[in-house]
Amino acid sequence: MAAEAHPPLAVVETAKRFFASFDRPARILVAVSGGSDSKGLLLALNEAIEATKPTQFFLAACTVDHALRPESADEARGVAAFCESLGVPHIITRWDGPKPSTGIQAAAREARYALLADAAQCFETSSIVTGHTLDDQRETILMRAQRGEGPGAAGMAEATLYDRRIWVLRPFLTLDRTAIRAFLTDRKVGWFDDPSNLNTRFERVRARTALASSLETGAGAWDARSRARSSAAAAALLERHVRVHAGLVAEIPSSMAGQCRDIDWQRALLALATVLGGRAHLPAAETVERLVNFLEQGTPGRLTAGRVVFDRRSTGLYLYREARGIEDLTVQAGQTGVWDDRFLIRNAGDGPLALTVEGGRGPQQQRLIAAGLPPGVAGRVSLSAPRIVSDDVKNVASATIEPRIGLYDTFLPSFDRIMADRIAGLFGRERYLPPPVHDLLTEMER
CATH class of the missing domain: 3.40.50.620 (HUPs)
Structure with a gap:
């Protein structure tokens, strides 16, 4: 008024x-x-x-x-x-x-x-x-x-x-x-x-x-406080039920695989898949419904959505990047590059580096098996895992590579900060910078 x-x-x-x-x-x-x-x-x-x-x-x-x-x-x-x-x-x-x-x-x-x-x-x-x-x-x-x-x-x-x-x-x-x-x-x-x-x-x-030209307000049922609460609940679910290995594959217990009608768990799972797929936005509603129907069936099988394979087995649900459409990347000395929108590589060496897929039967596959993943899953994951190639082994040793969180690394809305911090932790990244002002999360924590 x-x-x-x-x-x-x-x-x-x-x-x-x-x-x-x-x-x-x-x-x-x-x-x-x-x-x-x-x-x-x-x-x-x-x-x-x-x-x-x-x-x-x-x-x-x-x-x-x-x-x-x-x-x-x-x-x-x-x-x-x-x-x-x-x-x-x-x-x-x-x-x-x-x-x-x-x-x-x-x-x-x-x-x-x-x-x-x-x-x-x-x-x-x-x-x-x-x-x-x-x-x-x-x-x-x-x-x-x-x-x-x-x-x-x-x-x-x-x-x-x-x-x-x-x-x-x-x-x-x-x-x-x-x-x-x-x-x-x-x-x-x-x-x-x-x-x-x-x-x-x-x-x-x-x-x-x-x-x-209409009476539509466009506001709908949008409530930033509810969104922040949902993100906090999703973060808690991620902490309890998800393990991420080498920034490549998420492991989820079988008991949680079919719980996707719960909106908070659905958001957590989709955010996780979006990062693994190297995407910047969550999948559209039609894709989400197709995925939820697949997971609710409760039977072993695989479905691909948003460049991510949802691999349901008796041992659990595994999410990883599908092994196609992955292009090689060359990073010159002293430069930084993004490979497949999933990994950030810094070349601190004296010569160029190339990033390509491991292609299976490599060290990453063995490391994933040692971490407890089924050999079949580890093999599929390694098909989309990064491998650094150079004529000089010293250049490989001087390179650093870390997962990129495309969903949040460019634009992170404050009401998703708790979930973003949890996902960053799962992928071995630092927490995000807190805002300089009191926000919804500050109020909710009081």
């Missing part, structure tokens, strides 16, 4: 609550495109700091020029002038190089976050804040529902860890865009409207149009 009655006041108060969620003074980078949401965010954060704790928070701003429209450079310079008027340090970064002919919005998003993270490093800020609103949240939930995403499909989190190194915070997710624009109008500040926001060939624009 407050947001409808007094939009300018609601916007600034939201900014004040955001700063109150920090445990300590912080340096923050604001992503400002020149649109109403991001300009309103920067202005509200600046006002909130001046009104409360001007010495405890430092604001900087970054505008990413995607170079997709002729006028984008002038718009970025306009944002720079706006930031200068506020006394906020500002940098413009440009997405250079060739642009893809398809999937342009997804590619632009990847480039934008990479450039923002680099800018944050330049300013030595601990987090990035973006102007995503309740309107964006509704659109996101609707899009994910229309895609038929699997169990636990959710909207945007108020905090998301990017690239394991910096948190992206969204303090305006509870505010309507109309309130932000009313705030800017009250302050006599204008904004740019990106014409791509009207292009219906983009999925988000179609979702926005659908929401505007």
Whole structure:
């Protein structure tokens, strides 16, 4: 009600609550495109700091020029002038190089976050804040529902860890865009409207149009607190019932194999399979139903879904990467590469390294058998296990290789942090960086 009655006041108060969620003074980078949401965010954060704790928070701003429209450079310079008027340090970064002919919005998003993270490093800020609103949240939930995403499909989190190194915070997710624009109008500040926001060939624009022309809110039954509780329950199930060997195969007791109608266990199993398959997203609902039906049958057999073999035997359920579609990788001296989207390799040697599959009857197979896996499972797993090849044995010895967690290593929503930490532990990885603000997990632990 407050947001409808007094939009300018609601916007600034939201900014004040955001700063109150920090445990300590912080340096923050604001992503400002020149649109109403991001300009309103920067202005509200600046006002909130001046009104409360001007010495405890430092604001900087970054505008990413995607170079997709002729006028984008002038718009970025306009944002720079706006930031200068506020006394906020500002940098413009440009997405250079060739642009893809398809999937342009997804590619632009990847480039934008990479450039923002680099800018944050330049300013030595601990987090990035973006102007995503309740309107964006509704659109996101609707899009994910229309895609038929699997169990636990959710909207945007108020905090998301990017690239394991910096948190992206969204303090305006509870505010309507109309309130932000009313705030800017009250302050006599204008904004740019990106014409791509009207292009219906983009999925988000179609979702926005659908929401505007119907009574559908797009919010559904989305509840971040419930999602966080589910993730914590899934983490506990993973800890009790799952063993991962060499980042290659998950071993699950027979008693748990058919329990996939339990939503928390289903999410745990699917997250595990997604990592083993080197995927960044959970399988779609249709694939999930096919998998659940197979597991509920209770008989030995194999099913492949999302590049992962679900191998059910009398001794248990085993998950591992199917042995096809795996390409070799060459990593030059001093470089880092990702093999099959499953393993990160660092070449600290003096010459190139090649990564290929072990192909069976190798040392990895013997190690898996020694760990207690059935020989048949160990043999199948070794067909997709990595093997480092070099003309110089010293280069092999100097290389390091570790599992990559594609599901979380690029974008980790805060409400999944407990489950992500548990999966990281299963794969021998370090826990993820905690957010700089009080989040749902902090509240739940109190």
